[in-house]
Amino acid sequence: MRIAVTTQPLEKVRTGALVILLDEEGRAALPEHPALRGHVTAFARAVKSGKSRAEWFCTLEPSAGVATEHLLLDAAALTSNWMPGRERLKCAAARAVELCRKHSIARVAFALPTEGAEEFACAVLEGAALGDFSDTRFKSEAPKPERLRAEFVLPSPDNATKKALEGQLARKLAICEATNFARELVNAPSNVLTPEALAREARRIAPKRKKAKGAAPPVTILDEKQIRRQGYGLIDAVGRGSAHPPRLIVVRHRPPGKVARKAPHVVLLGKGICFDTGGLCVKPANSMHTMNGDMGGAGAVLGAMKAIVELKLPIRVTAIVPAATNAIDGEAYLPGNIVTSKSGKTVYVENTDAEGRLILADGIARAAEEKAEVLIDAATLTGAAQIALGPQYAALFTEDAELERVFREASARTGDDLWPLPFVREYESALAHPLADMNNIPSNGAPGGAIHAANFLKAFVPNGVRWAHLDMSAAARAKAKTRYINVGATGWGVRLLVEAVEALARDAS
Ligand code: BES
Ligand code: ZN
Ligand code: ZN
Numbered sequence: 386m387r388i389a390v391t392t393q394p395l396e397k398v399r400t401g402a403l404v405i406l407l408d409e410e411g412r413a414a415l416p417e418h419p420a421l422r423g424h425v426t427a428f429a430r431a432v433k434s435g436k437s438r439a440e441w442f443c444t445l446e447p448s449a450g451v452a453t454e455h456l457l458l459d460a461a462a463l464t465s466n467w468m469p470g471r472e473r474l475k476c477a478a479a480r481a482v483e484l485c486r487k488h489s490i491a492r493v494a495f496a497l498p499t500e501g502a503e504e505f506a507c508a509v510l511e512g513a514a515l516g517d518f519s520d521t522r523f524k525s526e527a528p529k530p531e532r533l534r535a536e537f538v539l540p541s542p543d544n545a546t547k548k549a550l551e552g553q554l555a556r557k558l559a560i561c562e563a564t565n566f567a568r569e570l571v572n573a574p575s576n577v578l579t580p581e582a583l584a585r586e587a588r589r590i591a592p593k594r595k596k597a598k599g600a601a602p603p604v605t606i607l608d609e610k611q612i613r614r615q616g617y618g619l620i621d622a623v624g625r626g627s628a629h630p631p632r633l634i635v636v637r638h639r640p641p642g643k644v645a646r647k648a649p650h651v652v653l654l655g656k657g658i659c660f661d662t663g664g665l666c667v668k669p670a671n672s673m674h675t676m677n678g679d680m681g682g683a684g685a686v687l688g689a690m691k692a693i694v695e696l697k698l699p700i701r702v703t704a705i706v707p708a709a710t711n712a713i714d715g716e717a718y719l720p721g722n723i724v725t726s727k728s729g730k731t732v733y734v735e736n737t738d739a740e741g742r743l744i745l746a747d748g749i750a751r752a753a754e755e756k757a758e759v760l761i762d763a764a765t766l767t768g769a770a771q772i773a774l775g776p777q778y779a780a781l782f783t784e785d786a787e788l789e790r791v792f793r794e795a796s797a798r799t800g801d802d803l804w805p806l807p808f809v810r811e812y813e814s815a816l817a818h819p820l821a822d823m824n825n826i827p828s829n830g831a832p833g834g835a836i837h838a839a840n841f842l843k844a845f846v847p848n849g850v851r852w853a854h855l856d857m858s859a860a861a862r863a864k865a866k867t868r869y870i871n872v873g874a875t876g877w878g879v880r881l882l883v884e885a886v887e888a889l890a891r892d893a894s
Contacts, residue, residue: 386514386533388558390551391494392542395421396451400536401490402442403453404481406474406509407432407460414498414540420449424456432460442484455490457481472800472868474508479516479869482533486517494536503550506537507557514561515876516869520572559695560883564876566590567688571861571874575660575677579629580708583657583683587634587706590691600639601755607633617707617750618725619732619743624709626664626717631709631744632657633751636687638694638702645894648700649851651886652757654748655686656741656764657708664711664737665719678874679741681861682763683708685878692883700890703755707744711737723821726750728845733821735828741766742838743825746845753847759788759889760846763855763878769834771859773806777867779860779877780806782839783853791888792853792881800868801881803855806835813840855881 391398396418405425407413413425424443431437440459445451459477468476478495485493495509513535521527537554539547570578570586578586584606591604609630613621617633624631634657658679662668668676683706690704718724722734724743727750732743741764752760763779770780781796781803783789789805796803815827815837823844827837835856846852860877863870870876 386517386535386558388510388535388537388554390537390539390547390554392539392547394418395496395538398494398536398538399452400494401453401492402455402457402485402488403494403496404457404459405496406477406481407458408498413458414496416496418451420445420451421456425458428458429460440480440484442488453494455488457484469797471504471508471798474505475512475515475800475869478509478512482513482517486530491531492534494538496538497540499540502539502546503553506550507553509537510535510554510557511561512869514558515564516871518565518568518871520569520873522569523574556696560692560880563688563692563695563883564879566691567684567876567879568874570684570687571678571681571876573677575710578659578677578680580624580632580657580659580710581629583659583680583706583708584632584634587636587687587704590687590694591636592638592694601637603637605635615727616725617727617747619727619747620707620709622718622722622724622734623711623740623744626714627710627712628714629659629710631707634704634706634708635751635755636690636704638690638698640697640699640701642699644699644701645890648890648893649758650701650703650756651759651761651889652703652705652752652755653686653689653882654705654745654752654760654762655682655684656680656745656762656766657683657706658741658744659708659710661711661738661740662713664717664740665713666736666738667713668738675862678862679765680708681765681857681874681877684861684874684876685763685857685882688876688879689882689886692879693886698886698890699894700886702886703757705748705751705755707748709744711740726845730823730845731821733818733824735824736826739825739838742841745842749842749845753850757850760850760852761855761882761885762842763857763882765858765861766856767835767838767858769832770806770856773835774804774859776859776864777802779803779855779857780835781853781855782806782808784808785851785853788851788853791885795881795884795888799880799884801877802860803881806839808839808843809833809836812836816841816844
């Protein structure tokens with residue numbers, strides 16, 4: 386998607402379709418030109434009286450004296466009023482672009498209102514960029530759609546406003562493209578996106594700077610031998626049953642110039658299971674095929690990192706992705722194996738399908754070595770989180786009140802939905818085992834699986850590290866279109882993590 390800001394009068398904007406979105410009261414960014422104004426007021430009246438649907442597309446006569454060929458009016462902001470206004474605007478923008486695409490129009494201009502133009506434009510851009518995502522990489526015949534070109538029409542010809550808006554839109558576009566990058570990662574099948582391929586993607590998004598003397602490099606990737614030799618026993622155990630060996634990926638963002646002095650070092654840790662067969666505790670066939678998306682946490686973390694690097698956020702951030710394929714061959718780990726983790730704790734593997742918490746436990750050990758001050762993990766960890774919150778929400782676990790506030794605010798702003806679930810102290814004993822330090826599942830088959838998984842991870846987080854855990858197994862992939870996100874990988878978490886990291890940088894400055 387390409388974007389531009391213009392201050393031309395609406396009737397002069399030469400574009401495929403001029404899009405005017407009505408706000409909550411049925412008002413639009415009312416154009417001066419009588420032909421356009423006439424259309425808008427007639428449409429607004431028709432919608433208000435229930436005589437028109439929420440969207441309306443028309444072709445303008447050249448005699449109307451308007452440069453655009455088509456006019457698209459949308460009153461989606463009037464409908465589904467339970468949704469926050471920002472989300473409604475995103476839906477409306479996505480629908481507008483979808484309608485334009487149906488008419489083979491790839492060039493659109495959005496009229497901005499006089500008040501709150503920046504907020505409005507950012508929401509519109511987000512809806513357009515995310516709504517227009519389509520993944521045709523694996524279709525042999527699908528033509529590549531023409532790149533969308535969106536113009537934003539400011540009602541006042543003020544240069545400072547234009548400059549500020551261009552900056553905000555560039556930021557938003559970087560985040561949306563990073564979200565779509567994550568969606569491509571999550572959609573990719575496991576014969577394409579192996580742990581090695583995921584490591585290649587990580588290298589591509591890493592900062593392009595030379596290693597400074599004494600400083601850590603922008604990327605470190607451990608192969609299966611290094612993983613084993615350096616004692617990441619849990620990543621080794623999970624990854625050893627596949628012909629595609631595991632990787633431990635570390636990407637470091639060290640901002641050039643000034644870093645807010647008190648800004649903490651943030652580590653983003655993402656579950657990178659490129660395919661989850663369940664291992665010897667094999668999953669049933671009907672749902673197994675979707676388990677290429679079990680690296681949704683890695684997608685969210687690498688997507689966020691891509692944007693963080695591009696936006697040069699003034700805070701140190703490290704992304705860690707343990708990547709493995711949980712498969713079955715003669716080398717595969719077996720139920721009942723006892724494995725020593727990087728931290729030294731031993732784990733009894735009662736269930737090889739509870740593999741995410743195992744690789745994450747070693748990832749947490751790596752985060753401690755990288756001297757994390759704030760640790761955020763994102764993982765498609767449990768089916769139980771899905772049962773608790775349904776197909777759209779992720780579960781947030783944290784005992785840090787500040788992080789809870791940051792994440793809930795970031796969620797409300799971005800539309801990446803989440804809701805808190807508790808750690809329950811009384812449940813911790815369910816993970817005890819007579820032979821090892823811990824069991825990887827509650828041996829009594831207790832319900833509340835998302836909480837047990839969170840409790841398991843908690844045992845590995847060092848004291849003093851501020852930690853939040855996101856169980857996003859449902860949110861990573863949409864079975865049906867939700868708002869402006871089509872079926873398939875959602876990119877859930879990218880916008881959320883970037884927004885949260887920005888808030889942490891801001892709070893410290
Ligand atoms: N990758 C799954 C969780 C999952 C389920 C993600 C559905 C996306 C959609 C995870 O590794 C898993 O299998 N968890 C088990 C844990 C159980 C064996 C304790 C689960 O939730 O059933
Ligand atoms: Zn599993
Ligand atoms: Zn899994």
